[in-house]
Amino acid sequence: MDESGFRAAVAAGTLASEAQHRALLQSIVDVARAIFGAKASSIFLLDEDTEELVFEAVSGEGEGDLIGMRMPASAGVAGWVVMTKQPLAIDDLANDPRHARNVAEQTGYVPNAIMAVPLLYEERALGVLSVLDPPEGTTFGIAEMDVLALFAAQAAIALDLLQRARRAHALLTDEESAASAVARVAAALDGRDDDAGRRLLAALEDVLRKD
Amino acid sequence: MSSLVPAWSLPAAAVDDISLAPPWPERPTREWVFGSSTGKGARVCILDSGVDGTHPLVEPLDSAVAVELGDDGEVAIVPDELGDVVGHGTACAGIVRALAPECSLHSVRVLGQGATGSGDLILAGLRHAVEQGFDVVNLSLSTTKKKFAETLHDLADGAYFRRCVLVAAAHNMPVESYPWRFSSVISVGSHEESDPFVWYANPDPPVEFFARGIDVDVAWSGGTTLRCTGNSFAAPHIAGLCALALAKHPELTAAQVKSLLYLTASNSKGA
Numbered sequence: 201m202d203e204s205g206f207r208a209a210v211a212a213g214t215l216a217s218e219a220q221h222r223a224l225l226q227s228i229v230d231v232a233r234a235i236f237g238a239k240a241s242s243i244f245l246l247d248e249d250t251e252e253l254v255f256e257a258v259s260g261e262g263e264g265d266l267i268g269m270r271m272p273a274s275a276g277v278a279g280w281v282v283m284t285k286q287p288l289a290i291d292d293l294a295n296d297p298r299h300a301r302n303v304a305e306q307t308g309y310v311p312n313a314i315m316a317v318p319l320l321y322e323e324r325a326l327g328v329l330s331v332l333d334p335p336e337g338t339t340f341g342i343a344e345m346d347v348l349a350l351f352a353a354q355a356a357i358a359l360d361l362l363q364r365a366r367r368a369h370a371l372l373t374d375e376e377s378a379a380s381a382v383a384r385v386a387a388a389l390d391g392r393d394d395d396a397g398r399r400l401l402a403a404l405e406d407v408l409r410k411d
Numbered sequence: 412m413s414s415l416v417p418a419w420s421l422p423a424a425a426v427d428d429i430s431l432a433p434p435w436p437e438r439p440t441r442e443w444v445f446g447s448s449t450g451k452g453a454r455v456c457i458l459d460s461g462v463d464g465t466h467p468l469v470e471p472l473d474s475a476v477a478v479e480l481g482d483d484g485e486v487a488i489v490p491d492e493l494g495d496v497v498g499h500g501t502a503c504a505g506i507v508r509a510l511a512p513e514c515s516l517h518s519v520r521v522l523g524q525g526a527t528g529s530g531d532l533i534l535a536g537l538r539h540a541v542e543q544g545f546d547v548v549n550l551s552l553s554t555t556k557k558k559f560a561e562t563l564h565d566l567a568d569g570a571y572f573r574r575c576v577l578v579a580a581a582h583n584m585p586v587e588s589y590p591w592r593f594s595s596v597i598s599v600g601s602h603e604e605s606d607p608f609v610w611y612a613n614p615d616p617p618v619e620f621f622a623r624g625i626d627v628d629v630a631w632s633g634g635t636t637l638r639c640t641g642n643s644f645a646a647p648h649i650a651g652l653c654a655l656a657l658a659k660h661p662e663l664t665a666a667q668v669k670s671l672l673y674l675t676a677s678n679s680k681g682a
Contacts, residue, residue, distance in 0.1 A: 274496060274497060274523050274524075275497075279497060280460075280497055280498070280499050283460065283497065283499075283522045283523065283529065283552075284459075284460075284499060284522065284551060284552040284553075284580075284643060285552065285553050285554070285555060285582075285588060286551060286552065286553065286580055286582070286641055286642060286643045287583060287584065287641055287642070288639065288640070288641040288643060289639065289640035289641060290637055290638065290639050290640070291626065291637075291638040291639075291640075292637055292638045293637070295635075295637075315640075317584065318584075320555050320584065320586045320588070322555075323555045323556050323557055324555065325555065339626065339640075340640060341603065341625055341626075341640065342601060342603055342625060342640075345583060345640070345641070346583055349583050349584040349585070350585075352584060353584070353585055353586075
């Protein structure tokens, strides 16, 4: 990682914790569910290494059980969305027995309708925001898609922050990494009440500058 | 004589050599553009997740290839043995088939191998489709990667001059994505009506047309149908109309097809 990437990672890592980012994602799906009067809302993170979609936040049906669950990124409605990068809504899902069985096996809940938008941030597709089952007698239409797309911009930023924080955390907790060594030195110096540590750092900086 | 003379200028003596097709009527109507056309003779390519050629709402499928990324990182175009790995391409193909029942349908699979790295596959697939000389290519997909934009733009411009009409689903999200933003493609968003022959020209691009994209019964896996909403399903409606027009008037250029869609749109006096 270059210096600016390292700095960004450390900065993001120190700004907020995993729990806070999770709370932000949770609040987004909670509000999305409330706005659409839906049975559930979820945020999936695209894991590029394993080509899987991972449940990161769930509101409503499945809340509490699904976090961390993975599915192939090329499968299902969320897979369509992350691949085509196009928003999508589907009714009558439960009428497709194969879909219903697959979904039920994975999540235990078979939706009748789903609306999903890709989470796009800068040039990357980070995941998918979905809303399941609007109130009886209503369907997901253009206006709902537009609102969910607006929400997706917020969710994408939150997801990007979460990923940055995780990368920073991984870097800082890896005993072998230079960042972790610097963190240990910084922590040790922080505890001293004389200014020897500060002089040491200044000397080190001076040496590096002369290089 | 034209083969020796570059096409950048027109000598007076050559004027007779560039006669155009018979003139359009003063006010082209839908009847003139595609009345009685079944799409027969027009070749439509679905650049997507593959197409299930056995689906009753789609068949027959005249050719299918897959664009795949080899272990060496090289892109290869191979015969497609899998059909539709996701279902999205079949949905788009069924919409084109419904509008242009006798058109020739072809599939170029660029999605489904993985959720990432699809930009290279889309580029290779589109290049292949243009080289194959398809009359219409449906692109219900996009890429957000800027590094692909320039090449994609060149490909789209090349297609435009080769009478290969690219129809692309527009985005309703506040992000930059391609190729739907390019002026050499026909970009399509959704309207809320259920008639597949209702389409609107948009005076405020980059979305140029609105077509049926809400609650569309599309072909789905296992020979069934499913009710879907999204610009992914609006684009193939316009692709189907292009196939009808090009089957009846094979001489039309991409620019002319777009003009005729404008002149016969539901909010135009020619409709």
